[in-house]
C-alpha cells in the first residue's frame with residue numbers, strides 16, 4: 001500500500017448563487033400561492049403549507065447559500081425547479097460539460113496530459129441518462145485513452161471512486177486515473193418541501209490519482225489506506241428509476257421520485273457510524289487521532305461535522321483542523337469532502353496526515369487516509 005498519490009484536484013463552481021434570504025422568499029411566495037388556491041384549508045380539511053425561515057435553516061444546518069446551474073427556475077414560485085436547456089445528442093451533455101471543466105483544472109494541477117491518463121471514473125449520486133456512460137463522454141472530450149465508467153454510491157461516490165482508482169493503479173490496470181464528481185443536486189431536490197429545500201447545491205469536483213513515481217505536482221497526497229462501508233437504510237431515498245413507466249401512477253409528479261429523507265434519524269444513526277469507522281480505520285493503520293492534522297468531512301450539516309470531529313479527536317477540533325465549506329456550497333453530495341480537500345490542502349507541511357471522509361445514502365461511508373508528500 002501507499003504507492004498511489006492524489007496529485008491534482010479541481011472544482012467547477014456554477015456562476016449563480018441563491019442565498020437563504022432569496023430561497024425563503026421564493027418558498028414562502030410558493031406556499032402563499034398554494035394556500036390561496038386550496039379551498040380545503042378554509043374548510044378545515046387540510047393544513048396550509050407552512051412558511052420556511054432563514055433562522056431555521058442556518059441553525060439546523062449551517063448553510064448560508066448554495067450555487068446552482070439555474071437560479072431563475074428554482075426561485076420562480078410557479079415552477080420551483082431549475083430550467084436546463086434540452087441538448088441534442090450531438091451536443092455535450094450538461095454533466096459531461098461541468099465534469100470537463102473540473103477535470104481540466106485537476107489535470108493542470110497534477111501536470112498531467114490526456115495521454116498520461118488511462119481511465120476516467122464518473123462517480124456521482126445521479127447520472128443524467130442510463131447510457132452511454134457520462135465518463136465515456138468525458139473521456140472522449142478530453143482525448144483520454146483506455147477505459148471509463150460511471151458509478152453511484154450517492155454521497156460517498158467520490159471516496160468509493162478513490163478506493164476503486166487507487167486499487168486499480170496498484171494492480172496495474174491504469175497508470176493514472178481521473179475521477180469526476182458532477183453533482184447537479186438541484187435536479188433531484190424537491191424545492192417545494194420546506195423540510196429539505198435548503199439542503200443542496202450544484203458543483204463538480206475532479207481528482208487525478210497516479211503512481212508515486214510519476215507524480216511531480218506541488219500538492220501531492222499519498223494514499224495511505226482506504227476503507228469503504230455500506231449498511232442498508234431507507235432513511236435517504238429516491239425512487240425514480242427506469243422501471244417507473246411499468247408501474248401505474250409512477251409517471252405522476254410524485255414526491256418519492258425525488259430525494260426524501262428522515263433527516264433526524266440520519267443524523268442520529270450516521271454520526272456514530274462515521275466516527276467509529278474513522279477511529280477504527282486510523283487504529284488499524286497504527287495512527288493515533290492526535291496525529292491527524294486535518295479532516296475533510298462530507299458537507300451535509302455543520303453540527304454533524306462538529307459531533308464527528310469531537311468523537312474522533314476526543315476534543316473539539318482546533319481552528320482549521322476540520323474546514324467546512326457547506327456554508328457557501330450547501331450539501332453537494334459526493335463532491336463536498338473533495339471541495340474541502342481541494343480548497344484546504346495546500347498549506348499542510350510534508351508528512352502531515354489527514355482523512356477525507358464521506359457519508360450518506362446507502363448508508364455509505366468512505367474513509368481515505370492521506371499523507372502530504374514533499
Ligand SMILES: CC(C)(COP(=O)(O)OP(=O)(O)OC[C@H]1O[C@@H](n2cnc3c(N)ncnc32)[C@H](O)[C@@H]1OP(=O)(O)O)[C@@H](O)C(=O)NCCC(=O)NCCS
Pocket residue numbers: 051052053056057060061155194195196198236261262263264265266267300301304331333360361
Ligand atoms: C435535515 C436537517 C437539517 C433538519 O434539521 P432538524 O433539526 O432535524 O429539524 P427537523 O426536521 O426535526 O424539524 C424541526 C422543526 O422545524 C420545522 N422545519 C423544517 N423545515 C423548516 C424550515 N425550512 N423552516 C422552518 N421550520 C422548518 C419542522 O417542521 C419541525 O417542526 P415541528 O417541531 O413543529 O415538527 C437535519 O436533520 C440534518 O441535517 N440531518 C442529516 C441529514 C443528512 O446528512 N442527510 C444526508 C443527505 S445526502
